[in-house]
Amino acid sequence: MSLLLRRFVNEANNSRFLLQRFFGTVKPNPIAPSGRRTTTEFDNLIYEAGNSGDFESVRRLLNSRVVHACFNTTATFKFLTNTASYASSLEDLRRILPHTDAGYTRKHAYETLIARLCKLGRIDDALILIGDMVNGRFGLASCTFHPIINALTKKNKIEEAWVVVESMRSHSIPVDVTSYNYFLTSHCYDGDVAETSKVLKKMEEEGCSPDTRTYDALVLGACKSGNVEAAMVILRRMEGEGLPVLYATHAHVIGEMMECGYYALAVEFVMAYAGKDKRLDEENMGSLASKLIKRKRFKEAKLVLKEMCVRGLRMGIALRDFYETKCAKIDD
Known part of the structure; x- marks a missing residue:
């Protein structure tokens, strides 16, 4: 028994050493009581401390939560809002x-705060924090810039977003595929083929391989341009390269087929993918059935709902009600 006890103590000490090595010195948390903590509990404690202006406790909680494997979330700096206290809290x-x-x-605390600032629309302040990280040599990475590029491209501030990309390069931070995907999504959403081509060319020149979200953006762009055939070609190429397809990618295609009035083709498209992924089937068929019903294409909707029933797929309340009360009245 004593041998087992000594082994347990040694393993515990080794685990503590590893935590200290990767996350810093383990320090006691004077606010949170001892025992197992949860991510939500830490978020709530930081919210209370930040709201009351007790930033020393915020600092200690940020240290403690990582040691407890309760990493930062989008709610960690929720106390920081666009109110009169914003400027002083940020300082x-x-x-x-x-x-x-x-x-x-x-590093993660900085990145979480940068993401929060971007959500608040405080891009200039997020860039100031980037400067703080540069000056302190706190480990800038591509992902540090992602929330900023994402926020700017969503607002169609493309030129400002490219300035951020140049800032990345000036600090020897690689411009990764995720960074380019934000630009692609923005251009594809607008159906801007010329700008999309420019971004793809930049990616190719820098040897940046497309990923699932790259193809999702391209499928979206094709659909926004009303070119379902091109969207299908892109989708097949994506599958040929062995990349997983997002549910949203299928949704782009289904939505455009419905807009174009290709009802039978939309049903055929969904059925062609049936049986590979139950969750995808529920998403595709449920969405398609709802759209068909909205357009009063009841025969096609009945066909899809019967397939869902045969496959034992989950239906929403409205679809289940339609199937049970109205499908029997629809002529085959």
């Missing part, structure tokens, strides 16, 4: 973040 955060535990803890 307090800029003051305490450099004093969080070095390594992952500090």
Whole structure:
């Protein structure tokens, strides 16, 4: 028994050493009581501390949560809002973040705060934090810039987004496929083929291979341009390269087929993919059936709903009600 006990103690000490090595020195948390913590509990404690202006406790909680494997979330800095206290709260955060535990803890805290600032539309302040990370050498990476590029491209501030990309390059940060995907999605959503081609050319020149979201954007672009055939070609190429297809990618195609009045083709498209992924079948067939009913294409809707029933797929309440009360009245 004593041998097992000594082994347990040694393993516990080794685990603590590894935590310290990757996440910094483990420090006691004076606010949260001892015992197992959850991510939500840490978020709530940080919210209370930030709201009350106790930023020293915010710092300690940011350190403690990583040690407890309760990593930061989109709610971690929820106390920071566009109110009168915004400026002072941000300055307090800029003051305490450099004093969080070095390594992952500090880097992730900065990245989480940058994402929060982008959600609030405070892009300039997010860029100031980037400067803080550069000055402190806190481990900039491509993902640090993603929320900023995403926010700018969503607002169609493309030129400003490219300035951020140049800033990445100036700090020797690689422009990865995710960064390019934000530009592609913006251009494809607008159906801007010329700009989409330019981004693809940049990716090719830099040896950046397309991923699932790249193809999703291209399928979206084809659909926005009203070119279902091109969307299908892109989808087949994606599958040929062995990339997983997002549910949203299928939704783009189904939506455009419905807009073009290709009802039979939409049913054929959905049936062709049936049986490979139950969740995808539920999404595709449920969405298609709803769209068909909305357009009063009841015969096609009945066909899809019967297929869902045969396959034991989950239906929403409205679809289930339609199937049970009205399908029997529809002539085959």
